[in-house]
Amino acid sequence: MKVHLKTLGCRLNEAELETWAQAFQKSGHQVTRQAESANLIVINSCAVTQDAARKSRQLIRRVHRENPAAKLVVSGCYATLNQQEAEQLLGVDLVVSNKDKSQLVEKALTELNLETMPAMATEPGEISLFTRGRQRAFIKVQDGCRYRCTFCIVTIARGEELSRTLQEIIAEINALHRQNINEIILTGVHLGGYGSDIGSNLTALIQTILDETEIPRIRLGSLEPWELNDEFYQLFDNPRIMPHLHLPLQSGSYSVLRRMARRCKTEEFAEIVFRLRQINPLFNITTDVIVGFPGETEQEWQESFEYIKQVSFGQLHIFTYSPREGTKAVSLADPVPEQIKKHRSQQLHKLGDEMRLQFYQANLSQQFPVLWEGYCEPLGEDRQRVFGYTPNYLKVGCEIAKEHVLENKTTLAVLTEVRDNFIAVEQSESGI
Numbered sequence: 001m002k003v004h005l006k007t008l009g010c011r012l013n014e015a016e017l018e019t020w021a022q023a024f025q026k027s028g029h030q031v032t033r034q035a036e037s038a039n040l041i042v043i044n045s046c047a048v049t050q051d052a053a054r055k056s057r058q059l060i061r062r063v064h065r066e067n068p069a070a071k072l073v074v075s076g077c078y079a080t081l082n083q084q085e086a087e088q089l090l091g092v093d094l095v096v097s098n099k100d101k102s103q104l105v106e107k108a109l110t111e112l113n114l115e116t117m118p119a120m121a122t123e124p125g126e127i128s129l130f131t132r133g134r135q136r137a138f139i140k141v142q143d144g145c146r147y148r149c150t151f152c153i154v155t156i157a158r159g160e161e162l163s164r165t166l167q168e169i170i171a172e173i174n175a176l177h178r179q180n181i182n183e184i185i186l187t188g189v190h191l192g193g194y195g196s197d198i199g200s201n202l203t204a205l206i207q208t209i210l211d212e213t214e215i216p217r218i219r220l221g222s223l224e225p226w227e228l229n230d231e232f233y234q235l236f237d238n239p240r241i242m243p244h245l246h247l248p249l250q251s252g253s254y255s256v257l258r259r260m261a262r263r264c265k266t267e268e269f270a271e272i273v274f275r276l277r278q279i280n281p282l283f284n285i286t287t288d289v290i291v292g293f294p295g296e297t298e299q300e301w302q303e304s305f306e307y308i309k310q311v312s313f314g315q316l317h318i319f320t321y322s323p324r325e326g327t328k329a330v331s332l333a334d335p336v337p338e339q340i341k342k343h344r345s346q347q348l349h350k351l352g353d354e355m356r357l358q359f360y361q362a363n364l365s366q367q368f369p370v371l372w373e374g375y376c377e378p379l380g381e382d383r384q385r386v387f388g389y390t391p392n393y394l395k396v397g398c399e400i401a402k403e404h405v406l407e408n409k410t411t412l413a414v415l416t417e418v419r420d421n422f423i424a425v426e427q428s429e430s431g432i
Contacts, residue, residue, distance in 0.1 A: 001029045001114060004038035004070075006063065008056055009046025011187040011221050013076060015138035016044055016101060023105040035063060038070050040114060042104070045076035045086075048154055050322045053078045057089065064091025073108050075101055077157035081326070098143070098158055135374060135408040136183035136217075137176045141169055141205065145190035147224075149250075150261045150328035151290060151321065158189045163198050166208050173213045180408060183217035183371055191220065192227025203231045210238055216410070217371060217391070222246045222288075225272050226264045236279050243280045244314075244393040247272065248288040252307025253300040256293055259332065266307055273311055282363055284314040284392040291348060292321045292341030294332035301344055309351060314359040314393075316352035320345050360418045363394060370396055370413045370425065372406040387422065390415075397422040 003024045007013040020042060021031045032038055041063055045056035056078035064072055068091065075096040079086040086095045093112055096104045108114065142163040145155035173184055186205075188194060194202045209218060218241050225247045235241050247269070251257050254266050276283045289308065296304075308316070320341050323330040372388035377397075379385055385397050386406050396413060400406065412428035 001039045002032045002034075002037055003029050004032050004035045004041045005044075006035070006041065006059065007044040007046075007076075008059060009044070009048060009052060009076070011138050011185060012140055012143075012189060013044045013046065015140035015185075015187045016075075017042075018138060019140065020105055027105065027109060035070075036067050038067060040071045040073065040108065040112075041067065042073045042075070042108070045074055045078035047077040047081050047157060047324075049319065050324060053082070060086070060089050060092060064089075071108075071112050071114065073104065073112075075104055077154055080157045081153065135181065135371065136185060136219075137181045138185050138187050138221075139169060139172060140164070140188065141186050142188035142190065142194045146193060146196065147190065147263070148261060148328070150259065150332070151250075151293065151324070153324045153327055154189060156326055161190060161193050161197055163193075163195050163200070165198065166200065166205060169205065170208065170212050173209060173215055177213060177215045182215070182408060182410065183219065184215055185219040185221055187221035190224065192223050202227065203229065203235065206235050206241065210235075210240060216240060217242055219393075220245060222248060224248065224264070225269050228272060233275055233279060236276075236283075239391075242391045242393065243276075243282070244284040244286070244391070245276065246286045246288075249308070249311075250288060250290050251293065251296075251300075252289075252304035252311075253296070254303075256296055256300050256304065259295060260290075260293060260329070270311055280392075282366065282392055284359065284394070286315040286317070286393075287313050288317045288319065289348060290319050290321050291345045292336035294321070294329060294336065295334040296336050305344075305347065305351070308348070309355075312355050312358070313352075315356050316348065318345060318348050318352065357418065360394065360423055363390070363392070363423070364415050364418070367412055367414045367428075368392075368394075368396075369410050370398075370427075371410045372398075372408065374407045378402075388413075395422040396425045398425050398427045400427070 005017045005021055007017050024031060035041055043060060046052040060074060071093045072091050073094045073096060074086050074092050079095050080097045083095055086092060094108060096107055142161060144159045144161040146161050148155060192202055194205055223245055236243060249269060250260055250262055252266060273285055276285060368390040370388040370390055372386055377385040379399060382402050383399055384402050385399050387395060387397050389395060413425035415423045415425050417424040
């Protein structure tokens, strides 16, 4: 049987897809990139915003329209929060809620009466990452969140915190490294809360990964800024921990943060950024910002804008606030008019572009080890441009001969010129 996997939303959804893909392969089934030829399609949906829920519905309808003969399984946050609606969408054969995700493969095979082959039928050594064409792996280390930010529906959809054991995580990473995966990204709904239910913590997890694996590059998914302790900062002394963190700010106005029930004050956030840039002046700090949260006055907006400008970020992920049923924020007074939200969003996008360019320029003439991706752009008959990422998560591009293969290799490169959506580099002949 051919299985096709699709996802919307966060890196955690990506990590879950990897787990399912490997489980399907162990059951003797083939993971395919071609949805039109699949016998079974699994969609991991998203509901972080109303727009994400709408896109999830659209994806489900489109997938069924393009391959009506395939069995269709839907999971994820949209399917969990709107299970009855998802079950009634045309073509959906099975809805698996977030609490049952660990049994998704078993449920799909048994409840849909799909033939299961013995595990020995799988191709030795083959894993889903290469079937899907990637050089890095997302590692899900925990699920759920104990906090209740007033705008967030995901913590409701994902439920209570549940951490994987150190042994499980280490075994998965070592297995992936044996398959020539050179970079992992640790993910979770509340990554900084890892271990709260099993007597451990994120710093201990990362240190154990450093001690018990040889994976060359370790990245961290989105981290709440209030989770970082003194020992955490010391981890970056090890060059295997990549100098990039995504720390959601959400607003640069303290009064707005209080209405959001965020636990980090603006001065505390600025201190975190300062400490990280003391470790490495080119530490890349990216963030999320919500524009037009209920009650956001012009003064609060100006406070937020100036704070973001002062702190400066490598990239902004900007979300225009939209009410989500089931969250506390939906009942807050003084909604911001759509036209004002649009104007503020435009202002912030302009600032974000300026800050990103400044950070790009600050990295020019620097030499970094670059892990090269598997995709490229043709440049005439005998040349191609390949792409990769620096340790501080800058996308770079290098022009090479068509017969030259860099996929999944790490080489030194000097950043030379800022282009539209990447930085051009000159690649060193020596690998790492």
